[in-house]
Amino acid sequence: MKSLSQKVDKIEESQTIAMTTLAKKLRAEGKNVISLSAGEPDFPTPENVKQAAIKAIQDNFTKYTQNEGIPELREAIAEKFRRDNNIDVKASNILVSNGGKHSLYNALQAILNPGDEVIVPSPYWVSFPEIVKLADGIPVIMKTKEEKGFTFDASDVEPLLTPRTKAIIINTPSNPTGAVIHEASLRSIAKLAAEKDFFIISDEIYEKIIYDGNKHFSIGSIPEIKDRVITSSGVSKAYSMTGWRIGFIAATEEIIKRAAKLQSQVTSNASSISQAAALEALRGPQTDVEKMRVAFEKRRDVMLKKLSQIDGMTVEKPGGAFYFFPSIKGLLGKKYNGTPLKGSSDVAQFILAEAQVALVPGGAFGADENIRLSYAYSEKELTEAADRISAAISKLK
Ligand SMILES: Cc1ncc(COP(=O)(O)O)c(C=O)c1O
Structure with missing residues (x-):
């Protein structure tokens, strides 16, 4: 038989999806596993959004739409970018x-x-380097420091620039660290991008989902x-x-046209029903968004207190998103069943086996001395999970 795709061989499987699947499997087998591994809110989709989707089906809005998205949704997204992000775009700038x-x-x-290089700050969301590789680019990993709250500015980026640097990926608030990059740092990177000529992909x-009274700042508003x-x-x-699978980008019309051309040959439009739902999400009442944000902030505070008390873990206070990314340096080298814990995978497996709590090893995000746990779960589950982790860790020798 002829060999299969080398391109696929070169990319990693998503560890977050793998861990979530494993936790689901263990639960189906009757194990009392608490999974803090998934990257999704635990709340239901808001009722008005669900109703909009039901109406779309009843109105037979169930056919192909424009490849780029329905005009009303593109307009609503452009409006959202102008209103919330201060980014000056029209519907034609949206895909x-x-x-x-x-x-x-x-x-x-x-x-x-x-061969184009793309700077990817680490710890990174698992898919960034892989998506760069799939586009034949080279991810250039830029390590950020825990002591600096995993933030960075132009002075961290500059040493990595080469004539082949095409772009940097910025993700604020961040998955997995919850770090929020400050406006001043983003402005310094913007200045560098203009001077040295590279693109910025801002995820x-x-x-x-941002806390402590802070306001999100979009680099695209400069x-x-x-x-x-x-x-x-x-x-x-x-x-x-x-x-529901709806995402969108805002960019120049030239970039949108290229991305749309690609999409037209690969997936065509996003689901018509989901587009109707997204339109209602963006244009309808925003009360549920704030309710969820407030709940996440409360859970962050509850969990921060709990995690800070666990011996062998040190934890930063996340400024956004719904993840903790504690350092587990203090656990490495300790023995479980006579075998030393060597890295984040060992620690995640030990916690799954002993505490029956699923979380994601930091190695998947380029940081093998950390683990990621999501707090998009009820306070009851979070408290119980933290207690179980603490009890398991106290058994390490
Ligand atoms: C940083 C980051 N970017 C993008 C995404 C993708 O979101 P979606 O579910 O809309 O594809 C995720 C999802 O986990 C994420 O964490």
Whole structure:
């Protein structure tokens, strides 16, 4: 038999999806597993959004739509970018795709040529380096420091620039660290991008989940560099619509045309029903978005207190999203069943086996001395999970 695709061999499987699947399997087998591994809100999709989808079906809005997305939705997204993000765009600057992941895929495919380098700050969301590789680009990993709250500015980026640097991916608030990059740092990177000529892919999917009274700042709002920025977002996290698969980008018309051309040959339009639902999400009442944000902030505070008390873990206070990314340095080398824990995979497996709590090893995000746990779960589950982790860790020798 002829061999299969080498391109696929070169990419990693999504560890977050793998861990979530494993936790579901163990639960189906009757194990009392608490899974803190998934990257999705636990709330139901808001009622008005569900009703809009039901109406779309009843109205037979069930056929192909325009490849780029229905005009009303593109207009509503452009309006959202102007209103919430201060980004000056029109409907023609918007492409609607099948989730934020697909939006990022299209964006990178639209701008990269073989051998182009893309700076990816680490810890990174698992898919960033893989999506770069799929577009024949080279991910250049930029390590950020825990002591600096996993933030960075132009002084961290500059040493990594080469003549082949095509873009940087910025994700604020961040998955997996919850870090929020400050406006001043984003402005310094914008200045560098203009001077050294590179693009900025700004993944702002967690833009609505931000705490401590802070306001999200979009790098695409800086007029001098607006044509260099592709802003990616979607309804998955803000409106608890992960299963509906709607993401979108804002970029120059030229980039949108290229990304749309690619999409027209691969998936065509995103689901008509989901587009109707997303339209209601963006144009309808926003009360549920704020309710969920407030709940996440409360859970963050509850969990921060709990995790800070666990010996061997140190934890930063996340400024947004719904993840903790504690350091497990203090656990490495300790023995479980006589075998030393060597890295984040060992620690995640030990916690799953001993505490029956599923979380994701930091190695998947480029940080093998950390683990990621999501707090998009009820306070009861979070408290119980933290207690179980603490009890398990106290048994390590
Ligand atoms: C940083 C980041 N970007 C993009 C996405 C993709 O979101 P979607 O579910 O809309 O594809 C996720 C989802 O986990 C994410 O964490």
